[in-house]
Amino acid sequence: MKLFTTKTKMIWCSVFMLLSCATVSAQTRQKIVKDTVLIITDSIKPNGEKNYRAGWGILIPEYAKVQYAGGMAFMSIGGGWDYGKKKQWETDVFLGFVPHYSTDKNKITFTLKQNYIPWKLDVNSRFMVEPLTCGMYLNTIWGRDFWVSEPDKYPNGYYAFSSKIRVNAFVGQRVTYNFNKGRDYFKSVTFFYEASTNDLYLISAFTNSYLKPEDYIVLSLGLKLQIF
């Protein structure tokens, strides 16, 4: 039998391909096994508890927040992450709902919020007060009527602002109640209130003495549930 006829060539070729495929898949399998082992060791805490926040788990929000009003929506629900040496930074994302009121459509909003909380004062083992929270939030509203920059039908610079994106700044205060360690599902619950304003309200207020703080300042209330 000739070793290198066209037919046998093809057979050899396919045998070779099959073999190499097998080697490759064997290698991948090995890799997966290694990775899995790594994750398993990483997601068990030294005390034997399961660590949800290992690896990609770091992306799981550390707390949930609900915020009422504040120019972001009627009610916003979201979560976020705290970080920094004293956990003085918090970044939140919210999905909000705005009922239609006098307009013809209900609206959905999205908010990206950055908080700075410089001081934490322990009142007793249960209560903690944060006398100042401050920060900014970007808010976008869904709908055809809202645009980032004016549509092409307008002459250039006809409306030099965005109706879709609002920049807000806020100051506020918080009170936190700590639950029993390890016994309760949530670590703590925080009540907060904020006073805020947005870019368009500020522009209006700057150029008019008629507008008073109660016109361009917006209030909001909120709750934060610490999970991790």
Place this chain on the structure above:
Amino acid sequence: MMKKLLFIALPFIFAGCDMFDSHPYDGQVTGQKSVNAANIARIEQACAGKTSIKFATMGDSQRWYDETEMFVTALNKRNDIDFVIHGGDLSDFGLTEEFMWQRDIMNKLTVPYVALIGNHDCLANGQDVFRTVFGQENFSFMAGNVKFVCLNTNALEFDYSHPVPDFQFIQDKFEEETPGHEKTVFAMHVRPFSNQFNNNVANVFQDVVKRFPKLQFCLNAHDHHLQADDLFTDGVMYYGSASMDKKSYLVFTITPDDQYTYEVVYY
């Protein structure tokens, strides 16, 4: 500490119950609604049977709250004006609050006023808010023997989704038999040949407008400066009021002898 904190926080929370805004574009209207309808009833009642009327026009008060308040103060000092026409652009960004801020200033006028819809009032969901606070964007009323036809002419804002100007509305007003209707005045935010107007129908618009009994003149705002132009060189004058930062308004007097006069008043 807790007591102290509550002490600071509570007045804040309870004093500002209507300060809990959902969103700048939420469309949540508080206070008076359908302002135009209520004021039209006042105008029609006060001017009933009159053959001589005197009214003021102004407009483009967007984000000029101080100046608009000064206008109201200036107009309240005189007692010869029957009513005021706001030529539109009450809001600058179409924010819900803007309509209410402007309404509250204009409501301080001792004489009734009507507000037209401007192109800025159509931004975002502004036209819904305008409709709620002031009323329909096309409307008409009688002042003595003069019929005022007020139109939405902000065509660029509507992308052919609405007829702007609404010829069906104009036709209905033409066919409508109103007792005592002898003369006609048209009022609009944007005048023909503006880049906001549907200029494809500018000449048709003019032909239709001219069919009305004893058309006196047309009124507009939008261009932020005073205007007095025979736009179609057919003898029909278009008078434009300046924006509020110019601190002026127009006063028109329509007299029984088929004459009218107008003056510019600075405050």
